[in-house]
Amino acid sequence: MRIIAHLDMDAFFAAIEERDNPRFRGMPIAVGSDPKGGQGRGVVATANYKAREYGIHSALPISKAWQFSEEARQRGKPAVIFLPPNFERYTEASEHIMKIIRAHASLVEQASVDEAYVDLSFSGSFAKAEKICRAIKEEIQAKEKVTASVGIGPNKLIAKIASGFQKPDGLTIVEEGNAEAFLEPMSVRAIPGIGPKTELLFTARGAKTVRDLKKFSREELVELTGKWGAELYEKIRARDETPVVEEYEVKSIGEQETFAEDTKSAELIFERLSMMCKNIMARLAGDGFRTFKTVVITVRFTGFETKTRTHTFSNPQRTAKALQTEAFRLILPFLDARENPKGKLIRLIGVRIEKLG
DNA sequence: TCTGGGGTCCTAGGACCC
DNA sequence: TCTGGGGTCCTAGGACCC
Numbered sequence: 001m002r003i004i005a006h007l008d009m010d011a012f013f014a015a016i017e018e019r020d021n022p023r024f025r026g027m028p029i030a031v032g033s034d035p036k037g038g039q040g041r042g043v044v045a046t047a048n049y050k051a052r053e054y055g056i057h058s059a060l061p062i063s064k065a066w067q068f069s070e071e072a073r074q075r076g077k078p079a080v081i082f083l084p085p086n087f088e089r090y091t092e093a094s095e096h097i098m099k100i101i102r103a104h105a106s107l108v109e110q111a112s113v114d115e116a117y118v119d120l121s122f123s124g125s126f127a128k129a130e131k132i133c134r135a136i137k138e139e140i141q142a143k144e145k146v147t148a149s150v151g152i153g154p155n156k157l158i159a160k161i162a163s164g165f166q167k168p169d170g171l172t173i174v175e176e177g178n179a180e181a182f183l184e185p186m187s188v189r190a191i192p193g194i195g196p197k198t199e200l201l202f203t204a205r206g207a208k209t210v211r212d213l214k215k216f217s218r219e220e221l222v223e224l225t226g227k228w229g230a231e232l233y234e235k236i237r238a239r240d241e242t243p244v245v246e247e248y249e250v251k252s253i254g255e256q257e258t259f260a261e262d263t264k265s266a267e268l269i270f271e272r273l274s275m276m277c278k279n280i281m282a283r284l285a286g287d288g289f290r291t292f293k294t295v296v297i298t299v300r301f302t303g304f305e306t307k308t309r310t311h312t313f314s315n316p317q318r319t320a321k322a323l324q325t326e327a328f329r330l331i332l333p334f335l336d337a338r339e340n341p342k343g344k345l346i347r348l349i350g351v352r353i354e355k356l357g
Numbered sequence: 358t359c360t361g362g363g364g365t366c367c368t369a370g371g372a373c374c375c
Numbered sequence: 376t377c378t379g380g381g382g383t384c385c386t387a388g389g390a391c392c393c
Binding site for chain 1: 390
């Protein structure tokens with residue numbers, strides 16, 4: 001029998017900021033882009049629980065978050081503290097936390113900066129797995145001063161959904177025999193991989209809950225959602241065989257940047273593109289690679305229309321110069337009438353390399 | 358509401374090869 | 376005349392996740 005745990009740090013970025021800035025404790029905090037007095041154009045990366053009471057959450061436009069904060073302030077509540085993300089500190093805390101987890105189990109998969117799967121099958125029982133998880137939670141709290149929510153289940157899918165069931169600082173155990181019943185009443189959105197579009201697809205066919213999805217045959221699910229439908233058919237029945245894997249290989253490295261103001265300035269665009277190419281090559285080396293074969297550039301116009309252009313070299317390339325030359329060549333048509341006859345302003349540019357060697 | 362930045366995976370058409 | 380089937384690679388776009 002497999003026993004898998006999923007650990008998820010609670011409001012991680014905001015929790016680290018609260019920990020490191022005692023004067024912010026108990027205050028509503030939103031970590032994300034600069035709100036610029038309501039004119040900023042990014043989104044909220046993480047809101048702490050106090051800020052969530054204001055309606056602020058991850059991925060909310062920062063301008064909207066600012067507006068919620070102002071409205072609350074007028075009702076006499078404290079204004080939200082907006083902070084820029086400090087990725088070095090989050091990564092450092094993440095490394096400490098992963099180390100703590102690895103001291104309790106040998107098979108650990110870091111799924112993101114603030115999440116990990118742990119294979120606890122060796123413990124032999126859910127009761128023993130729970131004990132280990134409580135010890136991990138306590139150690140993280142004691143050493144890193146942040147809380148984690150934990151889900152324990154017979155596979156990664158159930159563990160993941162269980163970790164979100166009681167937040168923050170929760171621990172939810174779903175044993176094999178209860179897993180299917182656990183999922184049934186949930187919204188289809190609870191299944192990882194079902195986003196807004198797929199949800200709409202299903203609600204249009206009268207399916208709102210996981211239970212409702214069971215009326216579709218495997219073939220119908222494949223027809224509706226593609227190849228992935230076969231996996232979905234298993235997931236909604238709480239079945240998932242995917243193993244916990246220590247690490248997976250990097251497939252692409254890229255950077256993108258949204259401009260403070262939409263622009264047509266070739267000078268600015270080339271300057272930013274050039275910087276991105278240098279950064280990407282530095283990261284390529286840092287990740288233990290030497291070459292790339294494919295270059296992808298992204299252009300997003302005012303209004304969010306987004307275009308990509310790709311070039312694959314027949315030989316592996318190893319220099320920032322080669323990357324920059326190709327990126328410039330690919331983006332050039334968007335700066336003149338060839339790909340931009342209406343002279344639209346550009347909101348974002350990005351560069352990515354693939355087929356790393 | 359007006360949408361960041363870093364990624365992964367899938368689809369679909371076309372080219373090309375056997 | 377009106378044209379198979381399978382596989383792989385490239386390209387553009389899109390859904391999704393944290």
